[in-house]
Amino acid sequence: MKIKFLEEKIMNILMIISIILVISFLGSILWTVIKKGIPVLSWDMISKLPGGGFYIGKEGGILNAIVGSLYIVGGATLIGLLISIPVVFYINIYLKKTHFLAKFARLTYDVLFGIPSIVYGAFGFTIMVFLGLRTSLLAGIIVISLLIIPIFIRSMDEVTKQLPRELLEVSYSLGATRLETLKIVIRQIAPGIATATFLSIGRAIGDTAGVMFTAGFTDNIPTSLNQPAATLPLSIFFQLSSPSDDVQNKAYAAALLLTIIVLILSILGRLFLYKFSKNKIS
Amino acid sequence: TKNDDPNNNTNEIQISGAFALYPMVVKWAEEFKKENPEVRIDISGGGAGKGMTDVISGIVDLGMVSRELHKEEIKKGAYSITVAKDAVVATINENNPGLDHIKKIGLKKEVASKLWNNTISYWNQIDKSSKNNYPIRIYTRADACGAAETWAAWINKKQEDLEGIAVYGDPGVASAVQKDKFAIGFNNIAYVYDLKSQKPYKGLTILPIDINNNGIIDKDENFYDDLKMLLKAVSEKKYPSPPARNLYIITKGKPIKPIVVKFLKFVLSKGQKYTLENGYVALSEEDRKEELKKLN
């Protein structure tokens, strides 16, 4: 009897310690970003295109990268959802759990999940060269989609697998087709979709290597899918490799901005999905 | 057939390649756009090889390259134009216990060769007068890059032969040396000198090269006090090459797209005056003329 309370106490302490560890790790990263970013973050940074002096610490902002990142992440997330929801649904609802294709598909996405983005970048680049395409927004979106689809699928799949079977039975016995049952499944896994989406957005918006080879970089805002596009991580990457502290600080400003964008997306998305998930059965 | 290429008549220039040249080209592009507002220039980094591959496979118009071209590359049609110069220098920590004396002796080529070969591991192997046998910590670059290639070329090696702790990126090496009393590394000039104050960054000092190999840094070997002096020495070729190096912009074959030619001409004329403030070395007058000829 005593042992179990002791165990409980110890585990409680361990949990608190890990929470503190996580918070302090993450806090120190955020702190680094915020401390270095706040002093240089200004309205000009957000609202202006870079001037040529920008790189050496003079004027201009990173509007190009903000817009480019949003384009790429938006496009890739859209494509990612359009492709991964059907796949998740197919391997969970249409196929039996033991079906060969379902097992094989899961394995495939696990492997795709682990492929480094530089390989996706290289792969995309090779194909572009092969097809004679130029670096462009479109190529960036496609490569980033490839990169995040496995994240989408695997994290949604994990949640969908937990779906109570009774739920499906009820829907079927009301005469719904499997496709119509999707509506219910989506409600139940909405938080899972949210998590998946943010993991993917996270990876998409922070990825450097995938876009460096395919979307290129530019100081302008792309006006068509065929033009290259700048991205925040690349802009951070370029600026961090500058000799001047001023410029490096701008990289932190960009990182802070990226953080803020992710925060806004996250809160909006969670609010939106909360609407769906509040009826989730537990 | 090239003249029929509709691409040739647009006002767009796409550039990719070495990070070493990236800030300079960004500046040039901005100035060029002031004169020609209708032009759109997209510049991205990615590395010299990327610029090379892009140009050869026609993905971009211009490539930035920070190393000498390989024969295969020239065979495949790479056409290089030197647009600026740059130099790599040896850096040590400001608080090195034997700083003053070491700076007097300088760095001989053969010593450098042994250092990055890992055959010297204590400071007093270089500086006999130093009493303490402090360890030497040798830094090199992790990423394949022109700076390391150039530094290796000076001691007749390849980048892959350089031993030492490999750190990612120019700023990485600079800050590693800044933090480590016993460090020695190498950097592009721009990462050593503060462009505003013209002096080396706090914590960093340049270890002069003993060019004539006489065991002491003579007066005319000592031009590291401020950025201007060093750049002048590079431009006058007093500082050996390598570790000074040419920076190239390449095209696929001789450039014919009008807007590209116009841009390159701008770079080789008015553009040269922006080099200094960005930490690069302008071409000498005759070099400049030579390169301009390549465009006609």
Place this chain on the structure above:
Amino acid sequence: MSRLKWRIFKDKFAEKYMLLITVASILLLFLIGIGLYAKSIPVLDNFPLSELLFSSQWKPLKGQFGFLPFIYGTLSVTMLSVLFALPISLLTSLYITEKSHRTMKKIIFPVLDILAGIPSIIYGVWGVLIIVPWISDYLGPKFSDFTSGYSVLAGGIVLGVMIIPILISLFVEVLSNVSQDLKDASISLGATHWQTSKFVVLRRAFPGILAAIVLSISKAFGETIAVVMVCGNVPAKPTSILDSCYPLPALIANNYGEMLSIPNYESALMFAALILFMIILIFNVGARIILQKVEAKYIL
């Protein structure tokens, strides 16, 4: 009746469409695999496979391609990072799901989203500014004469911190799907919170947890830029966790852009990618087999 037919048609059509997408996405894997193989043919033709895999000599420009140090580097950094991140994430997610209030969840989720969204280069910078000096100044001297701090350990910690948000998000998702009825059942038998977590929650969620771990290991295998910045990049087999190392993705990232135009070199890099691909593949096949055994045991 026509409405019914229409609905059934939609269902059938969707089935075909989904099948198509699923198969196409599976083909992508093959495409990448084949692409990597095709690109590595030049090195594979010129050097025996055993030399490529088991030699430690890495001098590409002299024609020596030994990938062994990189394979070692990859495995050691990845393993260390998972060992480091796993207990922390698991305990944290248990705390979040089982103990904390819903308001805490509302705060913690956006925070995790952000952390997952911070580009890896920032993690790298953080590692260089904080972890590397910590190792070289405080931790290292206690265990060895000299360490620069750029080490397997630094790589493991930075990578671990990077996968923590992923692990936690997935864990929390899986754990919070364990129904309240179950926990209530256990608690009303007189189990403590921790016992309930240990015997019921973790057990129920075990397949999910295992899958999340597999995912995060896969991710750790492939993570690049942050590791490049802190692991020292010395192409030699590390003998302790304070030694520098050089994982495969770092090799690719360091050289890909610059060496793109040198055929043999590019091919060697693509072969590195192929090795990585195979490591991930083998790891996942193994994990799947285990996972299946586990799931068969815990089937609902």
Place this chain on the structure above:
Amino acid sequence: MQSFINNRLLFDSKKMKSKISQSFLPNNKFGEIHNPFSIKIKNFNLYIKDQHILKDINVEIPNRKITCIIGPSGCGKTTLLKSINRLTDTIYKVKITGNILVDNEDIYDKNVEITHIRKKIGLLSQRPTPLPMSIYDNITYGCKIHGVRGRKKLDQIVEYYLKAVGLWEEIKNRLHTSASSLSIGQQQRLCLARGLAVEPEFILGDESTSALDPISSNTIEKLFLDLKKEYGIVLVTHTLTQALRIADNVIFMYLGEIVEQGEAQEVFNNPKNVLTQKYLSGAFS
């Protein structure tokens, strides 16, 4: 044509009359001449992981009658009901032989389209399972699938069926809150209302009153008695008095087999099989 809905339910039918004078679903069976159909189960066997769960089931279930299935816990009643709806699809490692004919279609035929059969056969599952949405959406879910549109009509349907199962008064103020916050008995009635709202032709109720107090059960029993004028009804029940009250036919199952079947009066008063005798006497003793 006069719809059945006007008078099929006891509660408050006068008030409903003016509003709803026909079935809610479009293209419903009442628009055409309806040919009542039956369910025929022939030599049906079901195995799960080598266990023989249902053994050689042969039975015909008539329309417009209430058929009660009784039998000890674990004898296979639920599995039988699920088989009629082919919900066995979702079970892991299941093997099936024999056929079940619904409306003369073999639902275990590979080529058969199961969706419309499922619509005809409403299964009310034993464990009440609210869908992860609001109470209102739970009820309208099936209707929407089958093409009912329009806020007003849906409102009517919700009110109508919630009243039918005696739930309206209790929850009319929280129609838009989550269905899983209901008490179990409320959930059970909700699921019943949801199942009825799609207007199936057969209703399979798996212990549909198990979580209900006597008064609510009574409401539901009356509802079933009324529904049988238009529907075929199969009820699994443990309350033998309930079976006695409402069953036309009774099926007694034991360890996966149908031991006895026949008219309710016959089975209850003159059980032929020893097992049935024992079970009934044990139960009534």
Place this chain on the structure above:
Amino acid sequence: MQSFINNRLLFDSKKMKSKISQSFLPNNKFGEIHNPFSIKIKNFNLYIKDQHILKDINVEIPNRKITCIIGPSGCGKTTLLKSINRLTDTIYKVKITGNILVDNEDIYDKNVEITHIRKKIGLLSQRPTPLPMSIYDNITYGCKIHGVRGRKKLDQIVEYYLKAVGLWEEIKNRLHTSASSLSIGQQQRLCLARGLAVEPEFILGDESTSALDPISSNTIEKLFLDLKKEYGIVLVTHTLTQALRIADNVIFMYLGEIVEQGEAQEVFNNPKNVLTQKYLSGAFS
């Protein structure tokens, strides 16, 4: 000291006797002089999201008696049972006033250690919830937690309690398969066995026979009657005849209030409150 277990159950007690001559749990209550305790609920109110679910509950539940709670579906019976076990902790947006004293400890006191109280009060939940493990592990789960070790002893416990709830014969061959593959009724009995195996002092059963056929229910009723010699028992039931058969005391709830409480005979024969009268007559009619 002679353990109660030898004779407290009707089934097969002679055979068990030789094997188990004392309680299974270490340090159990039977080793010392046992002082039976009661549960006192005082001015207890419970709100969920501004809804007043339980209204000013005042009741004392004696030990060694069977107290039945009856009342229409949704009146708050389950919530009341959960409150006694403080399982309300997990409900979202819940507000509680008043106290519940178990063994003279206020379980809603901030400083109280709830785990040992929960051990004393076994709640058998309304929806049978097998834990995600084998049948065997389900039953031994609680025992292991409370420190029972040894394969042989555990085997005995499993057999003993499965026999007690009448499940042994049905499933003895599949003790090591997943508990969730049982039928609902089997699950319900399993959960009962699991709850009893930790030997609580009070048993709160929430419709513990709702999914059972009459014979199984009978077994369980007898079990409860026997258990009351040592335990305090609270049962929620919808089967009034069941309450009639086994209850010592009856509590009638309506819309979150306790409308009437007292001795079973008294309440059933002379209900004082109009609502009770109505409910009972409606139910028995």
